[in-house]
Amino acid sequence: MKKLFSIFAILGLTTFPVWAQTEESNWYTKLQAMDSGQLTLLVILGIVLTVIVLLLILMVYLMSFMSAVLRKESPGIAVDEPSWWDTFKERFVTGKVDEVGGKEEKAKMMSDHSYDGISELDNFMPPWLQWVFIGTIAFAVVYFVHYSVLGNGPTGVEEYEEELRLEAIAAEYRQANMLAGIDENTVVFDGSATAVNAGRTIFETNCAACHASDGGGGVGPNLTDAYWIHGGSISDVFRIIKYGVVEKGMIPWQDQLSPEQIQQVSSFILTLKGTTPAIPKAPQGELFAPAPEEELPVTDSTEVVATIE
Helix, strand or coil, rough: HHHHHHHHHHHHHHHHHHHHHHHCCCHHHHHHHCCCHHHHHHCCCCCCCHHHHHHHHHHHHHHHHHHHHHHHCCCHHHHHHHHHHHHHHHHHCCCCCCCCHHHHHHHHHHEEEEEEEEEEECCCCCCHHHHHHHHHHHHHHHHHHHHHHHCCCCCHHHHHHHHHHHHHHHHHHHHHHHHHHCCCCCCCCCCCHHHHHHHHHHHHHCCCCHHCCCCCCCCCCCCCEEECCCCCCHHHHHHHHHCCCCHHHHHCCCCCCCHHHHHHHHHHHCCCCCCCCCCCCCCEEECCCCHHHHHHCCHHHHHHCCCCC
């Protein structure tokens, strides 16, 4: 029976670290990456382990049943030889409990701890609690030596800084994915000084040849008035820059500019509305009246445009 208990203990010690690291190792992702052969082998191993556990449970049940039969047929065995559970419980859980009214109980009685006729006994600490107490002391010593004396492990501050670093990387990754996913359906006007200035640089480099550096128009239409040929919302401007209008000489820029850059230059173009170019071209297209939700918010882009004039 002691060997059987040892087997259970070994199984518990070997499987506990696996479960403790489940979240860290991301087992679900690894499971998805397995091919059919590896999954089949994993299923077979799971079935074999399940059968082994069931056999162990059956052995424990049979041994308990045989022990009960032997006690029933030979009552003297039950008195002279306690069961394995009683031995385990006395040794590791409860300890040896004295009989009520025995000599050892009277010896442990504390006369100065008697209240309302109830006396306190100076009992020993239960074995399980002793082992827990000893374990905490051993853990504290190892922890102190490992982190404070040897300096091998990271301190709490270092772990916090590392978590901040990883979160910053993850935030940049999320931001990059979000910017890469901008299209004519999800684009919004970005009136921040950083975005408008970046859009202004892109405009002067790529668009000024046709629309003039101040947006007054040349080969291309005037971008400062309220008339638009293909629509004047941020989505319309983004779409025209991205796909172009080849038949009218407007090339697509989706291969030269990233979605974020197209958003920036589109936002800058919308900030040109209402400005006064040096040589404005006559209006083209239809008068565009933006819906209330398409009205440009008041941002710091006004200061950016003021520097152009």
